[in-house]
Amino acid sequence: MLDCNKIQAGLSEYIDSALPEELAEATRAHLRSCAVCTKIAEELTQTSRLLAFLPRPEPSESFERKLTLRLAGQALRPKPITLGEKLSAWWIRPRVRPAVASALAVAALIPLVVVRVRPASPVALPTHMQTVTENREVEQALQEHLTAKTSEAFGDSSGLLLASAHNELEPGS
Structure with missing residues (x-):
């Protein structure tokens, strides 16, 4: 038997007769033993019947052309570059790595220079x-x-x- 979460996820397809036969049979067996899933299936069936009585909207004559242009515009729009991609492109430049390595070396030496340059503190006499x-x-x-x-x-x-x-x-x- 399938658990309720899996059954409820496929109830809409079950009501529309879009499930494969094996899964439809397992769903029918589960609905015979589970009152909660049966109630949800009945509510979905009623909603589906109500929707069937509504008139189907007809798209305008220019709908397909507008949709095609909109989809083409989205497909052709350049993808935004992420920060990681920008950093990666920056890092692979030939002069960046040596410059960063030099800057890090200088930054590592600054504390040593500062410590050595400081004047000696006065020594107290015994x-x-x-x-x-x-x-x-x-x-x-x-x-x-x-x-x-x-x-x-x-x-x-x-x-x-x-x-x-x-x-x-x-x-x-």
Whole structure:
């Protein structure tokens, strides 16, 4: 036996006697045992009889010509191109793949360049170094060392002038 969904899908053809004989016999057997499908078949039969009494509309003289032109216009209309087809056509161009590969390589290198270019953050001195720099004598010796290097670069005693100018600028000197 066929299930109700399959029977109901073919009831219109059954009523119009358009089903093959095997399927028509299976439908008759199902209708004898199923009240729901029988009720639907009766309603379809009544609708079909009512439609048979209606006058058949006659198409106008120009109907076939208009229909033929309309169908030809639809058949000849170019099919719209989908986004996938556009991307596929773009991708197969000879210069696109190397350009995309180069752009991706550059994009991959940008984070590396940005990380390397950033200035180093100031390094905090360990606490034992901070106590050394707080000592006034060590700081003065460091300044003398720096000014001595400067005077060597100038080749004269201008380093002494720089050292004395630095000492004048410091408060408490």
